[in-house]
Amino acid sequence: MSSTRPPLTQQGADRLRDELEYLKRVKRPEIVAAVAEARAHGDLKENAEYHAAREMHGFNEGRINELEAALSNSEIIDTERLAVGKRIVFGAIVDLIDLDADTEVTYQIVGDLEADIKKNLIAVSSPIARALIGKSEGDEFEFKAPNGIKNYEITGVRYS
Structure with missing residues (x-):
């Protein structure tokens, strides 16, 4: 982009x-x-x-x-036409495991105007989206959340 x-x-x-x-x-x-x-x-x-x-x-x-x-x-x-494989870019739907809480969450990285955390749509400019961009399925990463450091594993990346 x-x-x-x-x-x-x-x-x-x-x-x-x-x-x-x-x-x-x-x-x-x-x-x-x-x-x-x-x-x-x-x-x-x-x-x-x-x-x-x-x-x-x-x-x-x-x-x-x-x-x-x-x-x-x-x-x-058009995220369906992106040919990036399992690498995370704008539009990716990302499945994560919170390694600290052992919970699963799915986010889609979207534009700032369409972000809605209640629908798990996170803004491309958000700190977690910036931490995800460029990573791939299987990667683990740390993210500094408002309530402290969180550790995640990326279990799935898809585009729809």
Whole structure:
């Protein structure tokens, strides 16, 4: 990735496009209707419904702008077409064993915009992702986590 454009996986770009579509086609008309209804109630200075609807409109339009900019400025990487074997690069789905706790975890290394730890999607810029990049299945490594040094073994690397 020689580009300075932030990377996104194809799946992440699809999720962002779906969100953008929802905000434009569903949420925007709902908010416009709410603003119109609140406006019909009269005096706008003391109309809390109107001010809340206008605020929702601002947040929605801000998110639409953010998503449009992200999608137009990002480099979409099709991880299924990467020919890197078992070496870990952007987009890899990595199976790990925490050697200290004897637990297993699976992460996918994704772009910063699509990272979601609850879904085990870790940002390529995160410390653990940086520790994983370039390693291969079977490697062991140390990682300095917020709660101390962790030791991991990489048990699987795949791309989907």
